[in-house]
Amino acid sequence: MTGHIYRDVILEQHARLFRGAMGAEFLFMNNNARSHRANIVDECLQSEDITRMDWPAYSLDSDTHILRILTYSAYSHTPIDLNA
Numbered sequence: 438m439t440g441h442i443y444r445d446v447i448l449e450q451h452a453r454l455f456r457g458a459m460g461a462e463f464l465f466m467n468n469n470a471r472s473h474r475a476n477i478v479d480e481c482l483q484s485e486d487i488t489r490m491d492w493p494a495y496s497l498d499s500d501t502h503i504l505r506i507l508t509y510s511a512y513s514h515t516p517i518d519l520n521a
Contacts, residue, residue, distance in 0.1 A: 440475025448481050456487050466490040 456463045465487050467473040482489055
């Protein structure tokens with residue numbers, strides 16, 4: 438996905454509506470993919486007065502990390518230790 442597509446589809450069609458409904462408390466989160474950090478996306482967020490949540494690019498809390506753990510566990514029939 439390019440920055441243009443991300444801006445046109447996600448930000449302009451969805452994030453803008455949520456921002457309008459939530460008001461000033463709205464905090465936008467993404468996973469720092471290259472398309473999410475494109476200049477055109479930054480400009481759009483600034484023009485819409487949308488605050489982006491600081492999120493490390495390789496955070497262990499990211500959805501992809503969790504999905505990888507769950508997928509591995511499901512295919513290897515290994516129970517997940519959530520306390521690890």
